[in-house]
Structure formats: structure tokens, C-alpha cells
Amino acid sequence: MQHLPNSLETERLLIQRLKYEDAEEIFYAYASKLEATQFVSWPVHQSVADTNRYLRQAVPAWKAGSAYHYSIRTKAENRLIGSVGVVNDKGNIQLGYVMSPTVWNKGYATEAVKALIKQLIVLNGVYRIWTFVDVDNGASQKVLQKAGMIEEARLTKWFRFVNQNNQPRDCVLYRWPN
Template structure:
């Protein structure tokens, strides 16, 4: 188990543990939108029920200390605009994020990831922070590089993306440098 808080803030965001009442906002905001989900590991949701099932899994994984899934909300309005997560593999932590397309290119992902990386960096049990991106996901690569992640390698034919007709894609492997 990582000592991550259930909520934290940045200048413009409140980032908090996902909850079941978030299902409609998640479904409508990004989980049902193919363009938003084409680079994620989980299938595009076809109903709010899919989103509720997803949230049940995320709650169980949080309680097991495996996956810390957060809602990204605007501080000014409380609107849910995306998701952020940290998957713990015995101190080797992968991060991921997704935004409602209406809120992309405003620096929100960079702001959220930067704060999460600071929190993870201060946990002694975390010895590696990493991320994997489809090589065609230019926006996500830029976010990681702005936060300070270093491109470690291009992994050829590395991951099968369920929302790209199970295409096997090249991926960029990023590491966050640790002192």
C-alpha cells in the first residue's frame, strides 16, 4: 500500500478518489468517446453500467493498494474533467491520465501529473515512476516531457490497443528521474 492521499489540489484542480456518483460525468465526458479512449488500456464504455463496473474494479484495486484512480476536477466549478491514476507494482509505479476532449490543451494534464509525481517521489517505497505511451499519442508524450519524464526507449510492437481494433503498436517508455 502506498501512502497516497484520497485527495489533493493544484492551483486550478482538485484531484480526488473516484466515486460511483462520478459515473455519468466519466461516461459522458470521456469514457464513451472513442477519440478519448483510443490510447487507454480499457475498452471504450458502451453504457453508464460499464462505467459503474469500471468504478467497482477501481475501488477494489485502491483498497488492495494496486491502483490509485483519481477524478480530475476543476477547483472553480467542481466539474469532473478527467482521470488520473497510479498503478503500484511493488514500488514500481506506472501513471496514466485521460481528459475530456473539451479540456485538452489547457495544461490540466501537465498540472495533475506534476503534482502526482511530487507525491509519489516523496514515498520511500516508490523506487521507479514510469509511463508508457502509444507512439502516435503526441499530446501525452508532450505532457510527460514537460513534467520531466525522460524518454527511455521505443518499444516496437509492444502493446495491443483494444480501442484501435487490437492493433499492436510501438510505444514510448518514459521514466521519471529519481535522485
């Protein structure tokens, strides 16, 4: 798969390759907030040091082509409000995102996901774009549906979300309809 661009722009957002310097903003915007991280695969961060550890693997993954992680910033204030990214397994692309609770229900996640998918669908070698969400995460399901993804399956006891007592949870699998 070809590399993704370092930055994307939408009407309201600047979507930029994650940098080590983003650590403190990431921590305070969403990584330290249990409500924001309830449905992600990683534990809520207890300190900026946790966020720095994450960035030490996320930033080099870009160069290796195995994952592409972006910050999401508002154009108006240049404020970091979330992140969006993909894990690349030889063209099998898993999409993920997380947003600050302060900007929920404003369409930012949908806008960012649409912008990233627009880049992915034209890349050579991409044959599948997918993600899964907790069956109880209705807001995220709406984001994916508005971005054009379709439900592919309901998966029983599919994933253990670390911030939900690590209990197996039912999930919904979404994919890009190519």
C-alpha cells in the first residue's frame, strides 16, 4: 500500500500526522478520560508518560507503513479534539478513532472518518476497510453509517474492552462497501 498523506483538511478540521509534541494535548483531550476511552482497545492513560509511551510506537509505525495515526484539530482554534487512524495489514485496513467528549455530537468524527476513507479508497493495494464497535456504542455506529460504511456482521463476545472490566462484549463489524 502507498503511504497516506501527512495531513488532510476538511471544512472544519486539520487532520495531521501524530507527533511526539502532541502528547500533552492528547492526554488532556481524550486519553485520560474514561468516558472517551470506554470503547477503545487500550487502557485509559493515567499520566502524560502513558501517552508518550503510546506515541513512541505510533510515530515510528507510520514510517514502517504498518499504521497511520492522525490528530484531529479544529481549524478555528487549532485545538486537538481527537484522533483517527488505521492499522495496515498488507491492504487489509482497520479503521479507528476517538474523540474528546467536549466535541461529541458535532459531526467531527464523521468528518474525519470520511476524509480518511476518501484517501484510502484510491490507494493501490487496499482491498478491505473495516472496523468493529461495541454493540452498545450507538454514537460510533452512527458515525460509521454516515461515513458510508455498512454493517457486515454481529459478533457475539467478540472483544474485551479493557476499560469495561475486560469482559467479552458483543460487537458490530462494519466495512467499506467496495
